Structures are given as structure tokens and as C-alpha cells.
Amino acid sequence: MLIESNYKEIEEDHGRKKSGMSFEEVIEECKLFYLAGQETTASLLIWAMVLLCMHPSWQTLAREEVFQVFGNHKPEFDDLNHLKLVSKILHETLRLYSSIPVLTRATYKETKLGEISIPPGILVSLPILMVHQDHEYWGDDAEEFNPDRFSHGLSKASSNNEVSFFPFSWGPRICIGQNFALMEAKLTLAMILQNFTFELSADYVHAPTVGITIQPQYGAHLILHNI
Numbered sequence: 001m002l003i004e005s006n007y008k009e010i011e012e013d014h015g016r017k018k019s020g021m022s023f024e025e026v027i028e029e030c031k032l033f034y035l036a037g038q039e040t041t042a043s044l045l046i047w048a049m050v051l052l053c054m055h056p057s058w059q060t061l062a063r064e065e066v067f068q069v070f071g072n073h074k075p076e077f078d079d080l081n082h083l084k085l086v087s088k089i090l091h092e093t094l095r096l097y098s099s100i101p102v103l104t105r106a107t108y109k110e111t112k113l114g115e116i117s118i119p120p121g122i123l124v125s126l127p128i129l130m131v132h133q134d135h136e137y138w139g140d141d142a143e144e145f146n147p148d149r150f151s152h153g154l155s156k157a158s159s160n161n162e163v164s165f166f167p168f169s170w171g172p173r174i175c176i177g178q179n180f181a182l183m184e185a186k187l188t189l190a191m192i193l194q195n196f197t198f199e200l201s202a203d204y205v206h207a208p209t210v211g212i213t214i215q216p217q218y219g220a221h222l223i224l225h226n227i
């Protein structure tokens with residue numbers, strides 16, 4: 001698709017050398033898509049499963065919804081938006097275990113941020129995970145797993161409008177794959193819920209560790225039982 005659209009752009013510009021991407025740029029874009037899309041979605045899925053093990057009543061409710069929507073059939077793309085509860089679980093997982101916990105930006109010119117003036121060349125950290133658990137925005141139960149806080153949509157989940165929830169970043173550089181990622185995660189989680197019940201193994205140690213993504217430091221030891 002990428003190569004096709006690149007060719008089209010070059011053709012439409014009468015083959016001018018400067019339009020479209022070079023072969024090397026296409027390769028770099030493919031690498032970026034792989035890196036940006038794989039670890040992040042895997043992290044979302046693993047924490048969603050760990051949380052559903054820790055909160056088995058939510059696991060049961062999510063499975064009931066999956067069977068209500070798909071029965072024993074393979075989940076179809078068109079019906080994924082009927083999975084309201086599974087969506088809430090994924091959003092709550094992204095709030096508590098935001099795949100990318102911190103973003104960094106560098107100022108290239110003097111920049112005003114509210115009352116603060118920042119000179120060029122300064123690194124600014126956007127602590128996604130901290131904002132996602134700030135009591136001021138999320139209430140006293142900010143650290144607790146409660147998918148119902150997303151019942152009235154993303155913008156109403158917190159007390160200070162939607163910018164307190166930004167697992168996919170915000171603005172012009174917002175994640176280009178966010179809809180794809182949520183669809184992929186919904187489909188995968190639905191298929192897992194349809195086929196297995198799962199629980200934490202006795203040797204699971206809860207130790208989320210922060211690298212580029214949040215990972216379970218000693219692995220996620222889960223026991224799956226066929227349904």
C-alpha cells in the first residue's frame with residue numbers, strides 16, 4: 001500500500017525526483033510502523049490480560065459480552081464496535097498501563113507553555129502515566145481498575161476534559177495507528193476470551209517496569225484453560 005501510494009504521488013507529479021519518498025525512506029517508514037505498532041499493542045494486550053486475571057468478575061463480564069455478540073463464531077470486523085465493555089477495559093488498561101508512559105519533546109524556538117516561557121533546546125517531558133493517575137482529574141480511586149469510568153465516553157471519563165487521557169499522544173503527531181491498534185486489540189482479546197479462561201500463575205510477580213513501553217519485569221506468567 002505504501003509503495004503503491006508513493007508511486008502514485010511520483011507519477012502524478014510527472015516523475016519529478018523530489019516528490020514521493022526514496023527507497024530508503026520507504027524502508028525506514030516500514031521499520032517505524034513495525035517498531036511503533038508491535039511492542040505497544042503487545043503491551044496493551046498483556047496488561048489487559050493481567051488486569052482481567054486480577055479482576056475475574058470483569059473477565060466474566062467481558063466473556064459474556066463476547067459470546068453475546070459473536071456466539072461461537074469467529075469475531076467479524078463489522079461487529080467489533082458492539083464490544084462496548086471490552087472497549088472500556090482496553091481504555092482503562094491504557095490509562096493504568098499506558099503502553100508509552102512518557103513522551104519527550106524538544107523546543108526549537110522560544111515557546112510559551114501557559115505562563116511559562118521555555119527557551120530553545122529544552123527537553124520537555126510529557127508524563128502520560130502520571131497524568132493518567134492524577135487524583136485531581138481521576139478522583140480518589142485513580143489507581144483502581146474501574147472500566148466503568150469510561151461508560152460515558154473518553155471525554156467524560158475524567159474531570160478535566162479529554163486531555164487528561166492521551167495514551168496515543170495528542171496534536172499533529174498523534175499515533176497514526178490508534179484506530180488500527182484498538183481494533184486489533186479488541187479482536188485479539190475477544191478471541192482469547194472466547195476460547196480460554198485465564199488466571200495468574202502462583203509465581204507471577206507484579207513488577208511493571210518502564211522502558212520505552214511498560215513491561216512486566218519478570219514476565220507475565222498466566223495459566224490459560226481451554227473453554
Ligand code: HEM
Pocket residue numbers: 032033036037038040041044098099100103104167168169172173174175176177178180181
Ligand atoms: C496500543 C497501541 C499503541 C499505542 C499506545 C501507541 C502510541 C503512540 C504514541 C504515544 C505515539 C506518539 C509518539 C511521539 O509523539 O513521540 C505514536 C506514534 C506513532 N504510532 Fe503508535 N501506538 C500504538 C499502536 C500503533 C500501531 C498499531 C501502529 C501502526 C500500525 C502505530 C504507528 C505509529 C506511528 C507510525 C507513529 C509516528 C507518527 C508520527 O510521528 O507522526 N502505532 N504511537
